[in-house]
Amino acid sequence: MLLTPARAAHRTRRGTRTVRETPLLRGALVGGAVYAAGRSSARAVRHEEDQEQAIAELQGRQQPPAPPPPAPRGPPVPVAPPAAAAAPSITDQPARLGEMAQQGLLTPGEFAAAKARLLGV
Template structure:
C-alpha cells in the first residue's frame, strides 16, 4: 500500500482579517473625507455666488423705466450761402442720432427732408 502524503493545511497569518479590516476601513475613510471636501467646496462656491449677487443687488441703482431724453429739434435749414460740406455734416449728425435711438425713423425722415429742402 502506498501512503498518501499528508495534505498540509493552508495556514493563514493570524493578522490577515485585521489587515483586511484596516484596509477596507481606510478606503472608506478616505472616500468619506473626499466626499466631505467636495461638499464643502460646493457650499463655499454657493456662498461666494450668493455674496456676489447680494453685492451687485445692493450696488445697482433702483430699476426704473428709462427716461428718454427729449427729442432734439432738427438743425435749422441751411442758408443759401452754406457750403455742401455743412449739409453733409448735418446729415451725418442726424444719422448718428437715429443710430443711437435718440431720433425715431419718422423724426429722422422729417429732419432729413427739412435739411434737403423738401
C-alpha cells in the first residue's frame, strides 16, 4: 500500500508518525543515547580521579616525610695499609716483647722464655 499525502495527513491526525518524521526521531534517539553514554563515562572517569586523589591524600597523611638525602661527600681519602702487615725485624721483636711485659701482657717468666727463643739460647 502506497502512502499518499492524504493518507499521511490522516495518520498524523490519529497520532501516528509520518515517514518523514521517523528518521528524525531515530536520529534524535541515537544522538540522545550517545550523549547520555558520553556523560556517564565522563562522570565515571571523574569519580575515579577523585578516588585516586583521596587515596593519595590519605597515604600522604599516614607516611612520615622522607628524611633529606645525605650531603654529598668529596672523593674518598685513600687509607694507608697498616704497618703491622710487614714482618717485624729481629731488632724490633725484643722491643715489642719489652713493651708487652711493661703493659702486663706477659709475665716475667714468659718474657724471659720469649727473649731466649729470639736470641736462640
